[in-house]
Amino acid sequence: MDMQDREFTIIGAGIGGLAAATALAQKGARVRVFEQAEALGEVGAGLQISPNGVVVLKALGLREAAAKLANTPEAVVLRDYRGAEVVRLPMGATAEARYGQPYWQFHRADLLKVLEEGALRAGAELVFNHRLSGISASESKVQLEFTNGQALRTPCLIGADGVRSTLRGLALDGEPARFTGQVAWRGLVPSAQLPDGLFENAAQVFMGKGRHFVAYPLRGGSLINFVAVEERQGWADMGWNLPGRVDELRNAFKGFAAPVQVLLEAVEETFLWGLFNHPVLPRWSRGRVVLLGDACHPMLPFLAQGAVMGLEDAYVLAGALARADGIENGLQAYEKIRKPRATRVQKAAARNAWSYHLRNPLFRSAAHKLLGMVPGGALMRQFDYLYGHDVTAGE
Ligand SMILES: Cc1cc2nc3c(=O)[nH]c(=O)nc-3n(C[C@H](O)[C@H](O)[C@H](O)COP(=O)(O)OP(=O)(O)OC[C@H]3O[C@@H](n4cnc5c(N)ncnc54)[C@H](O)[C@@H]3O)c2cc1C
Numbered sequence: 029m030d031m032q033d034r035e036f037t038i039i040g041a042g043i044g045g046l047a048a049a050t051a052l053a054q055k056g057a058r059v060r061v062f063e064q065a066e067a068l069g070e071v072g073a074g075l076q077i078s079p080n081g082v083v084v085l086k087a088l089g090l091r092e093a094a095a096k097l098a099n100t101p102e103a104v105v106l107r108d109y110r111g112a113e114v115v116r117l118p119m120g121a122t123a124e125a126r127y128g129q130p131y132w133q134f135h136r137a138d139l140l141k142v143l144e145e146g147a148l149r150a151g152a153e154l155v156f157n158h159r160l161s162g163i164s165a166s167e168s169k170v171q172l173e174f175t176n177g178q179a180l181r182t183p184c185l186i187g188a189d190g191v192r193s194t195l196r197g198l199a200l201d202g203e204p205a206r207f208t209g210q211v212a213w214r215g216l217v218p219s220a221q222l223p224d225g226l227f228e229n230a231a232q233v234f235m236g237k238g239r240h241f242v243a244y245p246l247r248g249g250s251l252i253n254f255v256a257v258e259e260r261q262g263w264a265d266m267g268w269n270l271p272g273r274v275d276e277l278r279n280a281f282k283g284f285a286a287p288v289q290v291l292l293e294a295v296e297e298t299f300l301w302g303l304f305n306h307p308v309l310p311r312w313s314r315g316r317v318v319l320l321g322d323a324c325h326p327m328l329p330f331l332a333q334g335a336v337m338g339l340e341d342a343y344v345l346a347g348a349l350a351r352a353d354g355i356e357n358g359l360q361a362y363e364k365i366r367k368p369r370a371t372r373v374q375k376a377a378a379r380n381a382w383s384y385h386l387r388n389p390l391f392r393s394a395a396h397k398l399l400g401m402v403p404g405g406a407l408m409r410q411f412d413y414l415y416g417h418d419v420t421a422g423e
Contacts (some may be wrong), residue, residue, distance in 0.1 A: 029349060029350060029351075029352050029353060029354065029355070029358060031052070031055040031056045031057045031349065031350050032056040032057075033056065033057070033058055034056075034057045034058065034183070034184075034349075035057070035058045035059075035060075035182060035183050035184070036052050036057050036058070036059050036060075036182070036183075036184050036186060037059075037060050037061075037062065037170075037172065037180070037182035037184065037185050037186065038059065038060070038061040038062070038186045038188055039061075039062055039160045039185070039186070039187050039188060039189045039194075039195055040061070040062075040063060040187070040188035040189035040190060040321075040323070041061050041063035041065075041068060041144070041154055041156075041188075042140075042188060042189075042190055042321065042322075042338070043075075043139065043140065043143065043321070043335040043338045043339065044188040044320050044321025044322070044323075044335075044338030044339070044341060044342055045061055045063075045186075045188030045189075045320075045321070045342075046061070046140065046143035046144055046146070046147050047084065047088065047143055047338060047339050047342035047343070048186055048188060048320060048341070048342035048345055048346065049061045049147040049150070049152035049154075050088050050090070050143065050146040050147045050150050050152065050342075051088060051342050051343050051345070051346035051347075052152070052345075052346045052349070053147065053150035053151045053152040054088065054089075054150045054346075055346055055349075055350050058151075059147075059150075059151070059152040059153065060152070060153045060154075060155060060182075061147065061152060061153070061154045061155065062155050062158040062160065062172075062174070063154065063155070063156050063157075063158065064157070064158065064159035064160075065156060065157075066156050066157050067156060068137075068140050068141070068144055069137070071214070071299045072135070072137075072214070072215060072216040072253075072297075072299075073135075073136050073214040073215075073216070073253065073255075073299070074133055074134065074135060074136065074214075074216070074244060074246050074253030074255075075133070075134050075135075075136045075139055075332075075335055076131070076132070076133050076134075076231060076244070076332040077098075077131075077132045077133070077134060077139070077335065077336055077339075078131050078332065078333070078336055078414065078415045079123060079124070079127035079128065079129035079130060079131055079415045079416070080127075080129075080336060080340065080414060080415050080416070080417045080418065080419070081335065081336035081339045081340070082094075082129040082130055082131075082132055083128070083129050083418050083419070083420055084339040084340060084342070084343045084419065084420060085142075085339070086129065086420070087343060087420035087423065088146055088343070089146065090142050090143065090146045093142045093145065093146075094132070094134070094139065094142050095132075097134060097135070097138040097139070097142065097247070098130075098132035098133065098134055099132065099133040099134070099229070099244070099245055099246050099247065099248065099249070100119070100120055100130050100131065100132060100133075100229075101119050101120065101131065101133060101229055101230045101231050101244060101245075102118070102119060102120040102228070102229050102230055103116050103117060103118050103119050103120070103228075103230040103231075104116075104117045104119055104131075104230065104231045104232075104233070105117075105228075105230050105231070105232045105233070106233050106235060106399070107232060107233065107234045107235065107285065108234070108235060108236075108393075108396055109234050109235060109236030109237075109239075109240075109241075109283070109284045109285065110283075110284070110285055111234065111285030111286065111287070112396075113400075114235070114396045114399055114400050115399050115400055115402070115407060116404075117404070117407060117408060117411075118404070118408075119131040119230075119231075123415065126408065126412075126415075126416070127415045127416050128416075128418070131415070133231070133244050133245070133246055133253070134246065135216075135246050135247060135251070135253075138247075139335075157176065158174045158176060158178060159174055159175040159176070159194075160172060160173070160174060160189065160194050160195060160198075161173050161174060161175045161194065162198065163185065163195070163198050163199060163317070165199070165314075165315050165316065165317060167315070168183065168316075169181045169182065169183060169316075170182050170183075170184070170185045170315075170316050170317055172185065183316060183355065184316045184317075184318075184349075184355050184359075185199075185316060185317045185318070186317075186318055186319075186320060186345070187199070187317065187318065187319040187320070187323045187324075188319075188320050188321050188323060188338070188342075189323050190321070190322045190323055191205050191304045191305070191306070191322040191323070191326040192204075192205050192304065193205075193319065193322070193323035193324075195317065195319065195323060196306070196309070196319060196323050196324070199314050199317040199319075200309055200311065200312075200313075200314055200317075200319065202306060202307075202309055203306055203307055204306065205304040205305065205306045205326070206304060206305055206306060207262070207263040207302050207303070207304060208303045208304060208305045208328065209259055209260060209261070210257055210258065210259050210260065210303040210328070210381070211257070211258055211260050211263065211300055211301065211302055211303065212255050212256065212257045212258075212300070212301045212303060212329065213254075213255070213256040213258075213272045213277045213280075213298045213299070213300050213301075214253075214254065214255050214256075214298065214299050214301060215253075215254055215272075215295055215297060215298040215299065216246070216251045216252070216253050216254075217251065217252045217254070217291055217294045217295055217296075218250065218251060219245070219249055219250055219251060219252055220250075221294045222252065222290060222291065222294055223290065226252075226287050226290055226291065227243050227244075227245060227252055227287060227291075229245055229249065230244065231243075231244040231332075232244065233384065234284055234285055234288055235384045235396075236281075236283075236284060237387050237389070238258065238259040238387055239256070239257060239258040239259065239280060239281065240256075240257050240384040241254065241255075241256045241257075241281055241284055241288050242254065242255040242256075242257075243287075243288070243291060252291060254291060254295075255329065256277060256280065256281055257303075257329075257330075257384075258280050263302040270299065270300050271297070271298075271299060271300070272298040272299055272300030273298075273300075274292075274295050274296070274297070274298055277292065277295065277298055278292045278293075278295075303328060303329070304326065305326050305328070306326060308325075308371070308374075309324060309325075311363065312324050312359075312362075312363040312366075312367065313356075313359040313360065313362075313363055315356060316355050316356065316359070318345070318359040318362065318363075320338060320341040320342060320345060321334075321335075321337065321338035321341055321342075322334055322338065324341070324370070325337065325370040325371065325374055326374075327373065327374055327377045328377045328378055328380075328381050329377070330377045330378075330380035330381045330384060331373065331376055331377035331380055331414075333373050333377060333414070337370055337373060340366070340369070340417075340419045341362075341366055341370070343419050343420060343423075344362055344365050344366055344419050345358075345359075345362045345366075347423050348361040348362035348365065349362070369417070372413075373414065376414070
């Protein structure tokens, strides 16, 4: 399909939506992104982007800009909640040599900025303060309505509106997102407020009963990012991220290793996220409407792949549309390529939720011992299908 001056409308200016806007606009299409927020802003939080996501940034011409803002950890280290090392996966130069691209960590706002600039440079238009509320589709157009009363028609609508997607329900009869029984506190602490060398340059995961704690440095080590996940019975549905109570966070991770305690003492502000999921969608597109990223296949954060899958989706979608002989065929080709991989990664992330949170102390200690005995090479090989995948190859 000749993409020159073809029109695409994207709902949601998150990682997936901005990457799709960049990829489509770079092919010559006219792209408009509608975002409900009044500007791109992010609560303080980190994001790990593995080599399979970095390869997409490279193909979009954003690698250099991203490299300036990225932290490259030397390792991913799994620990018992008291701090004993269970397993160490080398990252840094080892990951780059193995997968051709580095494993990076960003402040979310930094990565969003890089993608926003990429989308604008490619000619995409970003429109804020527009919350999608309704659609009606004919054979050749989709009519959109926004809560501010605006309406428009588009030949192709792409839903990148996240795990609580409106479009999923409107176009694909998708059920509302459900609370998974897990919450995550997230936050950032300036390293200047912590003792020197408290955390090495690594992603560290401390695994305990029904909870785990992740810490890694950002922005040249000037910040330490944390994600603290706890299993919970309920979630008052007032939104999906709320200001969290620091005393509650400290309490939940009492008994964890000394560096975690020191970090928690220094926390001044935290946000609490309910982790949501929704049943697998039988199909990702209907007619001229398609979904990508969390709207389509939300990932629990236990494999750090949700945003990365959004990057992969975006790149594949633009390529599939450019190769197809019509919009609907392009959307179906995209789904055919992406669904098996996204489903596999979704399942792997859900499995990690179980193995990070083992409840029985004896079983946990035996499982950690076994994991520690797996040779490093065999452990790395488990991730080859994930980190070594290159959706840009052959494009
Ligand atoms: C604790 C935690 C840690 C994580 N860590 C990682 C990690 O290290 N690595 C990783 O790859 N992933 C990670 N993830 C997952 C990642 O954050 C998500 O998978 C990713 O942000 C999804 O991107 P998206 O573009 O699909 O959706 P989102 O980022 O959710 O963006 C959706 C956008 O759509 C907008 N929107 C929603 N509804 C409407 C509407 N009706 N109209 C207009 N706009 C709308 C929203 O305002 C938002 O801007 C983590 C998630 C959590 C909760």
